Amino acid sequence: MPPATSPTPERTAREHPAEAAAKGSPKTSSKGATEPRPRRAVPVTAALTAALLAASPLAAPTAARADAPARASSTFGRDPHLMRLIRSMTLRQKVAQLFVVQIYGMSADTTEPADVAANRSLYGVDNAAQLIARDQPGGIIYYGNNVTSPQQLAAFSNGIQRAAHAAGHAIPATVAIDQEGGIVARVGAPATQQPGAMALAAGRRPADAR
Known part of the structure; x- marks a missing residue:
């Protein structure tokens, strides 16, 4: 019975491609010995980036938007008298x-x-x-x-x-x-006396509009 032999690096890579990719493919040194390649740091970098984004202020608006409907529903439309009236x-x-x-x-x-x-x-x-x-x-x-x-x-x-x-x-x-003001005034002087929107805009004075 022939002696058992351990699989070569090439056979290991062919039989287990995912494991070989995770460990890094071996390379041959100048002396002929095989030495593993350094593992890639991409997964670690991605994890760090995700953690930094989660901790940054950019994530706050998402949480605020998620809470907005709850706050709105508890503030508006829940008056007991109004709810009875609508029903x-x-x-x-x-x-x-x-x-x-x-x-x-x-x-x-x-x-x-x-x-x-x-x-x-x-x-x-x-x-x-x-x-x-x-x-x-x-x-x-x-x-x-x-x-x-x-x-x-x-x-x-x-x-x-x-x-x-x-x-x-x-x-x-x-x-x-x-009652738009200006020429469209159903209630006239002296109750209402103000120019229309076109006249206010032509004056270019925001204080007049206010």
Whole structure:
């Protein structure tokens, strides 16, 4: 029986390529003896780089962003009264809250023929009070045909809120106005007197805009 022989370095590399790569392929010295090559330091360098990145301030924003939703959810939208209010609303009421609509007339319960005709054409109702009672929109926006004076506008707004309350709204109606300033001013002097955005920009004075 022939004596057992140990595998040569070449056979070891062929039989175990992964192990040979980890240990480094042998090389032959000038005297003919084989000596191992130095191991590569790439894995160590990669580990050090990962550790440095994890410890650097660059990693902080990621953690902050991950915590942001939790902080937001605990700060906004968790008021017990608001949560009960939302749960009490139907889907139709929730969708209606997204709409702030135009209406014709200078009072919430107008009976002026022209205003009634315009409102019937748009919505099938006579005035703002009827629209609020039927559709429960989020609010009303005023245009030029809704305003004659500050006193009239205040009375109109109070009428809208009374209509919302009578319709069982748990949320007061939003009241808005198409008031951009300059030439677009539904409420004029002396209540509001300011230039429009174009005039402010032409002056190139940020202090005027503020």
